[in-house]
Each structure stands twice: as structure tokens, then as C-alpha cells.
Amino acid sequence: MQALYICGPTASGKSSLALQMAEELDGEIVNADAFQLYRGLEIVSAAPSSDELRQVPHHLYGVLEPTEAADAQVYTQLARPVIAEILSRGKTPIVTGGSGLYLKFLTHGAAPLPTGNPQLRAEMDARPLADLIAQLEALDPLEASRTALQNRRFVSRALEICILSGQKASDLRDQWESKTHEISSQLRGLVIQRTRPDLHARIAQRTRAMLSGGVLDEVAALADVSTNCEKAIGFREIRALLAGTLDRNTCEEAINAATRQYAKRQETWFRREKWLQPHPIS
RNA sequence: GGCCCGAUAGCUCAGUCGGUAGAGCAGUGGAUUGAAAAUUCACGUGUCGGCGGUUCAAAUCCGUCUCGGGCCA
Numbered sequence: 001m002q003a004l005y006i007c008g009p010t011a012s013g014k015s016s017l018a019l020q021m022a023e024e025l026d027g028e029i030v031n032a033d034a035f036q037l038y039r040g041l042e043i044v045s046a047a048p049s050s051d052e053l054r055q056v057p058h059h060l061y062g063v064l065e066p067t068e069a070a071d072a073q074v075y076t077q078l079a080r081p082v083i084a085e086i087l088s089r090g091k092t093p094i095v096t097g098g099s100g101l102y103l104k105f106l107t108h109g110a111a112p113l114p115t116g117n118p119q120l121r122a123e124m125d126a127r128p129l130a131d132l133i134a135q136l137e138a139l140d141p142l143e144a145s146r147t148a149l150q151n152r153r154f155v156s157r158a159l160e161i162c163i164l165s166g167q168k169a170s171d172l173r174d175q176w177e178s179k180t181h182e183i184s185s186q187l188r189g190l191v192i193q194r195t196r197p198d199l200h201a202r203i204a205q206r207t208r209a210m211l212s213g214g215v216l217d218e219v220a221a222l223a224d225v226s227t228n229c230e231k232a233i234g235f236r237e238i239r240a241l242l243a244g245t246l247d248r249n250t251c252e253e254a255i256n257a258a259t260r261q262y263a264k265r266q267e268t269w270f271r272r273e274k275w276l277q278p279h280p281i282s
Numbered sequence: 283g284g285c286c287c288g289a290u291a292g293c294u295c296a297g298u299c300g301g302u303a304g305a306g307c308a309g310u311g312g313a314u315u316g317a318a319a320a321u322u323c324a325c326g327u328g329u330c331g332g333c334g335g336u337u338c339a340a341a342u343c344c345g346u347c348u349c350g351g352g353c354c355a
Contacts, residue, residue, distance in 0.1 A: 010319075035319060045319080071316040101318045111315050121317080148313065151322040157315090176315070196310095233319045257308070262319050268312065 003083055003093040005032070005107070005189030007270050009263035010098055011202045012192040013281060015048045018096040022056040025092040030082055031060035032097025032106065035232050037075070040066045040222055043215045044234045046206060059086070066225040072105040073115060079106050095189075100269035108183050111176030114164035116157070124156045132159055139163075143170040190279040191270045198282065203259045207252055210234070216242060233258045 004025065006018050018029050031037060035045035039062040047061055059082045064070055079095070086093040097103065124132055132155045137144040139162040147154050161169035194202070219238040222229070229235065237254045240246035246254070270276055 033319090069317080072318075073316040076316090099318065101315070101320090105315065108315080113316065116316055118317090148322060151314085153317075153321040154314075157317090160316095173315075228317070228320090231317080231320060235319090258319080260309085264310080265314095265318090265320095269314080269318090272314095 001087055001090065001092060002186075002188060003030075003087070003095050005103065005187065005276070006094060006096040006192070007032075007098060007100075007103060007189060007273070007276055008192030008279075009194075009199060009266040009270075010046070010259060011206050011263065012098075012194050012199060013202075014096050014098065014192060015052060017190070017192060017279070017281075018094050019052060019056055022092075022094050025094070027092035027094040028057040028059060028086050030079060030086070030093050030095045031058070032075075032079070032095050032099055032103050034070070034075070034097075034099040034102055035229070036061055036097070037064045037070060037078075038062065038066050038068075038229060039064065040218070041229060041232060043210055043213060043218045044232050044238070046210070066222055066229045069118075069226045069228050071116060072101050073110055075099075075102045076105045076110060098266050100266060100273075104273075107187055108180050109176070111173055113161050113169070113172050116160065117164060120160055120163065121156060124159065129155065132156060135159055136162070140168040140170050143168065143173070146170065184273075184275040187275045189273075189276045191273070191276040193278050193280045195282065199263055200256075200260055203263065204256055207234075207255045207259065210255075211248070211252060233262060 004021060004027065006014050006021065008014050021027060022029055029048075033045065033047075035041055036047040037060060038045070041047070042062065048058060052058075053061065060078055063078065083093045083095065095103070095106070129149075129152050132152070133144065133149050136147070136155055136159045140158065143158045143162070147158050149155055158169045161167075161172060165172060215234065215238055219235060220242055222235075225235075234255045237246065237251045237258070241248060241251040
């Protein structure tokens, strides 16, 4: 018995496929979506409806407060025991979600790297990028040569690893790279594939339903949120709508565009995960 | 009907003194092991509304027509 992973871009229909698979395989659904982890973001994050939640046992939905921060490692620590527990009862975990990095951690494990440090990050954010690059090149030239140096996030993280661990990020990362291949061959999962026009139509439909389905109230109710939750697609746009700085149509289109772009990035990510079996729906 | 303004990439628009056009957004492809719904890289040929004229050369100047918008009747 082993877990089944259901991946795919946002709005591709992962939740309903998961329900179907759960019934076929006597399974239970485990969330693999970074934002559906949070309580109070159900509508913006397009979490499963209460009807769906009732049909089959669902795990890791709404388990974090919006004020809490999380990351791929935290997610893995939450998900591992849940999956093990489901397996121990002889059921099939149906791990469902579109957060590529989270899934990658869960399936392939974490490299032995230090956890992100908010204070250090704040300090680095205040420094010029060229400065960070220079420091990384001094501490770990190999890692610097492998890093997309225009990407501030990547430079910061590489530097953060060096500073917090006192070791070279390149050495630590290499330790993890070596094991990935054999793990992949033992996994089983599906990626939902839809044509772009179909996916775009579904996104538009979902955004519309969201806007008339209570997101405004949901977002209005979220006073203090972690910087994590602020990044949810729709969150900023709806706040602007509530504040009157954005009209409804512009808001709707902004959400649609951001969602389409996200879906494309997800497709790029999952395309690389060769262990995932394509599951076309049309 | 007369006068004025506009018409350039899917959208919004820039384009100097004439030298066959470029930004933003959208879109497409990529990267991505502790912020990931994040972050980041690359990709711009389009009857310059149509036709005619001037010119070595027209998106640019002239004429005319079409379609918008406005003002006056």
C-alpha cells in the first residue's frame, strides 16, 4: 500500500478527481496546497466545500491560523505522520494539491539545510543585491555559479544557508541531489492536464463564483495575517476592491490573470516531475 | 451637413527634424529544496485603418474615403 499523489494546475479539478479516487481506492484525502492549510482562507484558496469534506475523510485542511507562518519543511512534518497513520489503518492516502515545492519535499525529502531565519532575511532584504552576490561568491563560489543571480530570493537563500550552517550551501545541497532518482521510481501519482483554453475558462468561472460567493467577507474578516497569507492570489486584489481603489471588473480580471500565470508555472513545475503520470481531461 | 480629434502588437498607448516601429499589460517557454499562490529569466513582423500623391525614402507631409469620439448646425 502506498500513497497516490494528485497534482495539476489550479482549477484543473484536483479535488473532484481526488474524491473519485478516494472512493475507488478506499482512500483518504491529504492536502498538499500551501494555502488550503490555513483556516479562514477557504474561499480565496478554493478549498474543498463542506459537502466534499463530508464525503471522504480530509486531512490538513484549515489546520493553521492565518497568522502562522509555514514553509515546505513545516508542511512535510505535518503531512508525514498523517500519511503514515492513514496507511497504518490500511487506507490509501490521496495526497492532493498544487504546491510543487511542498510536494517535492514530501516525496523526496528535505536537504540537510538550515531553516529560514526571518530576522536574517529582513537584514538581507535591506542590502543591495550586488552586495549579497559578492558575499555569496566569497563564501561559496560554486553555489554562486549555480544560482540565478538576478533572483534575489535565490541569492538570499544560498547565502542564508552558508551563514546559518557555517558550511557551503553547494556541499549541503549536493547531499540531497544524489538520492532523488531512486525515490522517484517508487512514487505513483497523476498530473491533471487540460488544454489552456479549457483551463482558462475554468479559472474565469471559478473567480466569478468566488467573488459572488463570499470572498469579500472572508478577506474583510482577515485582519492580521502572516506574510504567507498576504500572498494568496486574490487577497491583495480583494483588499483593494474593499478599499475602493479597484473596481470589480478590474479586480476580477487581475485575479484571473494572476491565476492563469500561476497555473502556467505549476504546469512547468509538474512537467519536470517525470514520475507523475499525465492524466488528460477534456 | 460643417468643423475638430483619434485610428500603430490580443489590450492601453509611445514614436522627436520624414530614414520601413517599441514600451507596459496580456500571452508563450524556462528556472526553482525551507517565503513557492513566492521569486526570477527569455521571447515583440505588426496590411502603422484603406486608396492615391509628394519624396531617393512616408507611421510621420498632402489629398481622399471608411470607422470611432466630440463640438456646431
